[in-house]
Amino acid sequence: MFDVTVPIHGVVSLFGVDLWITNTIVVSWVIMAVLLTFAIIARVKLKKFTDKPKGFQNVVEMMVGAFDGFMKSNGSPKIQWMGGWFFTLFAFLLLSNIFGLLPGQRPPTADWPLPFALALTSFFFIQYSGIRHNGWQYIKGTYLSPHPVFLPVNILGEFSRPISLSFRLFGNILGGLILISLLYGLAPVFTRFGIPVFLHLFFDLAFGALQAFIFTILSLTFVGLAAAER
């Protein structure tokens, strides 16, 4: 049966505390390496980019251009400078979610600390945008509204955002992983040929892309709302 637990490849000590080098961390490095390699190749070839794109230039332009358009149509002008972060978030999530397509690999987003870390960055940008663009009005409107007595509830409400974001992604990806592993482990042998292709396409590719999009668009919306004038 396919193991759905998170493998641990080693342990290091960080500030006197053990830190497990999980499969999630290693796969994150692999995805980072893939993305950075792609970025460096694109950066080198950028000098030779022409007005009539073809081949690799088309791919790069499509990725960045599509995301730039996406930012313009969904994000307020105040948060356009965060386009690089949202672009990285979507690209990283997409590759992470479809990593399960590789034989014997599990998507790193099926391990909760990774989605939660990403959701924390979103949470940071939400608070930063709100305070930067609206200052005290943001704090007052978000945490002390309608009355300061609601501060604890509002804090819970704000902090529930990264938690809900991360658990939505984690649950969807882990659910797909468990279903596929059940098929591989429990279903009759003849069902393990051909049929998993469709399940992988559905749970890894389609769901993976959808969840990456949902995570990104929700983060974008929250940040945009926080930056909007009050």
Added chain:
Amino acid sequence: MNQGFLFLLNAEPRLFGMDQQTFMQLIPHLFNFILLAVLLTFILYKPVRAFLHERADRIAKELDEAEQTRQAALDLKSKYEQQLKDIEMERTVILDDARKQAIERRNRDMTEAKKEIDALKARANAEIEAEKNRVKDQVEQSIVEISSAMAGKLLAASIDVNAHSRLFDEAMAELEATVFKGV
């Protein structure tokens, strides 16, 4: 994977946990992702975005220039068409004027020519009449002279009938010759 090694270090594979290790895991993930975001932004996203914007701006500028040039060409064309219309109108006016002037001049010339012809005709008629009178006077004079000469010869010659007839014939022939010469 060395399970014994992990066991010694109090680590074991798991699906989900909410303990210190879970939150320790956040540190490398946050570091990795922030590093990746910074690098991807400055290596890929911003330069490519700047390239796309620069190209879009350039194309938009070229389109604006092309539109301005097209507008200028249309203005020029409409100006030339207006000029052609004006020229056509002017040409028509000039032609009409010229035709009118030509007709007037022709009429005037014809009138003058007619007058001149009439004057010439009148002068010629007068001259013819004068010449006619002159010839008439000359013939009459000649007749008188010939008659006088004939009468002299008649008197000087004999009374012969033949001679008389011959003299008469000669006188008549002389008279006829004089008349024809005078006319």
